[in-house]
Amino acid sequence: MIEFDFGVVLAQWPMLAHGLVLTVALTLASAVLGTALGIACAWARLHGGRALRSATSAYVEAVRNTPFIIQLFFIFFGLPSLGIRLSVEVACVLAMVLNLGAYACEIVRAGLQATPKGQLEAAMSLALTPWQTFSRVVLPPALARIWPALVSQIIIVMLGSAVCGQISAEELSQAANLISSRTFRSFESYILVTLVYLALAMALRQCLNWVGPRFIFTSR
Amino acid sequence: MKFKLVSSLVSLVTTAVLTVATPAQADDSLNAVLAKKSIALGVASDFPPYGFMGPDFKLTGVDVATAQLIADKLGVKAEFVPVSTPNRIPYLQTKKIDLIVSALGKNPEREKVIDFTIAYAPFFQAVFGPKALNIKSFDDLAGKSIAVTRGTIQDDMLQKVAPPTLKIQRFEDDSTTVAAFISQQTQLLATGAAVAAAAVQKNPQVQAEYKLLLKDSPNFIGVRKGETALLTKVNEILRAAKADGTLEQYSQKWLGRGTGVLPE
Numbered sequence: 200m201i202e203f204d205f206g207v208v209l210a211q212w213p214m215l216a217h218g219l220v221l222t223v224a225l226t227l228a229s230a231v232l233g234t235a236l237g238i239a240c241a242w243a244r245l246h247g248g249r250a251l252r253s254a255t256s257a258y259v260e261a262v263r264n265t266p267f268i269i270q271l272f273f274i275f276f277g278l279p280s281l282g283i284r285l286s287v288e289v290a291c292v293l294a295m296v297l298n299l300g301a302y303a304c305e306i307v308r309a310g311l312q313a314t315p316k317g318q319l320e321a322a323m324s325l326a327l328t329p330w331q332t333f334s335r336v337v338l339p340p341a342l343a344r345i346w347p348a349l350v351s352q353i354i355i356v357m358l359g360s361a362v363c364g365q366i367s368a369e370e371l372s373q374a375a376n377l378i379s380s381r382t383f384r385s386f387e388s389y390i391l392v393t394l395v396y397l398a399l400a401m402a403l404r405q406c407l408n409w410v411g412p413r414f415i416f417t418s419r
Numbered sequence: 420m421k422f423k424l425v426s427s428l429v430s431l432v433t434t435a436v437l438t439v440a441t442p443a444q445a446d447d448s449l450n451a452v453l454a455k456k457s458i459a460l461g462v463a464s465d466f467p468p469y470g471f472m473g474p475d476f477k478l479t480g481v482d483v484a485t486a487q488l489i490a491d492k493l494g495v496k497a498e499f500v501p502v503s504t505p506n507r508i509p510y511l512q513t514k515k516i517d518l519i520v521s522a523l524g525k526n527p528e529r530e531k532v533i534d535f536t537i538a539y540a541p542f543f544q545a546v547f548g549p550k551a552l553n554i555k556s557f558d559d560l561a562g563k564s565i566a567v568t569r570g571t572i573q574d575d576m577l578q579k580v581a582p583p584t585l586k587i588q589r590f591e592d593d594s595t596t597v598a599a600f601i602s603q604q605t606q607l608l609a610t611g612a613a614v615a616a617a618a619v620q621k622n623p624q625v626q627a628e629y630k631l632l633l634k635d636s637p638n639f640i641g642v643r644k645g646e647t648a649l650l651t652k653v654n655e656i657l658r659a660a661k662a663d664g665t666l667e668q669y670s671q672k673w674l675g676r677g678t679g680v681l682p683e
Contacts, residue, residue, distance in 0.1 A: 279602040287588065287604075365595065366604075367566070367588035377589065380570030 208387040211378045218374030219395060225288070225370060226357040226403070229295035233356065234349065236296060237303020242333065244308055255304070262301035268362045270294050275366045291363040291370075299356045306348050310341030339416040346416070350407045354400050361396075371395060448517055449648040456495050460486040461502035461516035461641075468616040468673035469522040469540070469638070470501075481540045481673045482638070485657075486520040488665065489640075492656045508533060511643055518653065519641030522613070534644055536653045538637035538681040539666055541674065544573045546631040547600075547615045548607040554630040560585045565607040566599040568592060573609040576633040601625055609633060612674055619675075629676045637681055 243255040262270065271294040274285065285293065314337050322332040342349075364373030375392035379385040452458045462482050463470035473479040478499050490497030500516050507523070510516045511533060522542055525535050546565065548554055554563075557580050564586040567574050577587055588605050590596040597618045600608035608615065608627070619627045640657075642650045660666050661681070670678040 275604060276598050276602045279604060284603065365591055367590055367599070373589070376569060376591075380574075 203387055204384055205387050205391070207382045208378055208384050208391055211382065214374045214378060215371070215391070215395070218369055218371040219399070221288075221369060222357070222360055222371040222399070225291055225295060225360050225363065225368075226353070228292050229299055229356060229360075230353045232292070232296045233299025234303050234353075236300030237307050237349075238338070240300060240304035241307035241311055244304065245311055246329075246333075258297075259301045259304050262298055263305070267294070267298055267359050268365060270298060271362060271366060287363075287366055287368045290366060291360065291368050294363075295356055295360060298359070299352065302352050302355075303349060306345050306352060307341065310345035311337055313344060314341060342416040343412070346408075346411045350404055350411070353407065354403055357400065357403060358396065371399075446645055446647055448643065448646045449652055452493065452495055452517060452649070457498050458490050458493060458495050458518065459498045459500050459516040460490065461500050461507050461510055461519045461521055462486055463503075463521040464501035466522055466613055467620070469542075469613060470520075481669050482520045482522060484669050484673075485539050485640075485660075485666070486518070488660060489518070489520075489653055489656050492659075493652070508641065511641055514643075517643075517649070522638050523641050524636050525639045529641075532644065534642045534646065534650055535639040536642060536650060537657050537683045538639050539657050539660075540638045540670060541612070541635060541676070541678050541681065542638050543612050543635050543676075544571075544576065544610070544633040545612065545615065545629055546607055546609050546633060547619070547627050548630045550626045550628050552606060552630075554607070557581055557631060560607070560631075563607055564588060564605040565609055566590060566596045566605040567609040568596045573611075573633055577609055580633075600627075612676075616674060629674075635679065 240255050240259065243251045244259075247255065271290070274294050275287070275290040278285065318336055318340075319332065322336045327336065360370055361372035363370050364376060367373070369377075371392055375388045379388035382388070462478060462480075464472055464478060466480075466482075468480050470478060470480045470482040478501075483499065486499070487497050500510065502510055502516065502519065502521055504521075507516075507519050507521055508529070511519050519533075520539075522540075523529075523535075524542065525538075529535075546554065546560070552563075554560065561582040561584045565577065565581075566588050567577060567590070569589040569591060574587070574589065577585070581587070586605075588599065590599055593610065593614050596610060597608065597614065599605050601618065601622045603625070607630070608618070610618075615627070615629075619625070640653060642653065657666070661678075666681075667678050670676060
């Protein structure tokens with residue numbers, strides 16, 4: 200008969216709280232930087248010169264066709280042999296930004312390409328510069344179109360940060376691992392952390408759905 | 420957790436089966452070995468630096484050297500039988516081997532089913548680091564970073580003895596822990612002697628050496644219960660080898676550290 204004991208696991212809450220803070224911090228940093236990178240890459244794939252276009256698509260294909268954990272290990276264990284030594288947190292953010300950037304690039308590009316031709320012609324007839332056209336006419340409605348897909352991708356990256364524990368980042372799943380190896384209460388530890396992730400993902404979705412229309416793109 | 424359960428189950432079953440299946444042994448192994456002019460020695464073949472396959476496909480290591488020494492002193496041929504951690508005690512009990520020389524630790528459960536000689540080699544959990552780093556005591560660890568495998572004895576020990584400013588970075592398995600140290604993501608490494616020796620051997624560029632002891636759990640040779648004549652003879656050989664420095668030399672050669680005080 201299995202007996203549950205959540206008490207000993209809950210007693211370790213400072214560790215869990217610490218992990219939660221790091222997971223949220225990693226997610227916020229990589230969501231902001233990764234989305235910016237994604238937009239830049241989407242622009243580069245559509246409007247950049249030939250060299251820039253092929254460099255961007257090489258990056259996007261490399262990231263989208265390799266596992267996240269391998270990218271993370273490459274940055275943390277591989278780069279030092281080239282003399283680049285990053286701290287655990289920086290390595291995690293870099294891996295998450297590069298990962299989100301590649302997926303966001305394709306999502307944003309879909310939004311940009313769906314811009315009706317008439318809007319571009321209208322912008323041109325108003326003598327807007329290419330930059331004004333992109334930043335004022337094309338991008339905001341494109342972001343509005345792809346926002347739900349982008350939010351899902353950000354949540355996937357947040358959940359993917361669980362892997363960062365593998366390079367000793369003390370995020371949420373690492374905290375759960377530590378608690379389970381200290382209390383020998385693995386079931387309770389993982390149930391608890393599952394609920395925390397679930398709550399976190401739902402809160403993040405609500406939050407981004409609220410922030411998007413108000414600050415990122417202004418819906419009509 | 421799972422492993423713990425399985426291993427305790429295995430030892431429980433082994434104990435139960437063996438106490439039932441093997442009544443008092445006849446004390447005749449030493450004579451049998453001398454008559455046959457060969458002794459069957461259970462050694463590990465995949466556990467450097469204790470028992471492992473050398474580049475020339477011959478078994479080598481501290482255990483293999485010690486086992487060879489015993490055979491030589493008995494004046495018989497050494498017949499090496501590769502054993503694994505779960506099967507070595509059953510092999511001894513069923514007379515497939517005469518001695519276990521495979522990084523065997525002594526504990527009360529095992530003492531119920533087999534006899535132990537005196538200790539012949541150290542086995543230890545320790546802190547390792549580059550030669551350039553001066554670490555003489557646990558206080559010297561302050562402000563440094565160290566890689567350790569999560570939930571191991573080393574992890575627990577570090578938490579107890581290390582200064583709070585030591586940055587303990589925990590990884591999921593030995594190979595990731597070692598990778599973090601080898602790629603110099605951490606300054607130090609806390610692990611078992613076997614893992615560290617293999618890591619240092621394969622990555623000579625890091626210039627790693629033994630720094631501080633975390634926990635000692637020396638190795639003993641296992642003998643079938645009741646084989647007092649063989650046990651006494653092996654103990655004689657081991658004491659002589661201890662006195663003339665042979666065991667010390669083996670330890671220095673493979674573990675990079677002296678035997679220290681080995682328990683009788």
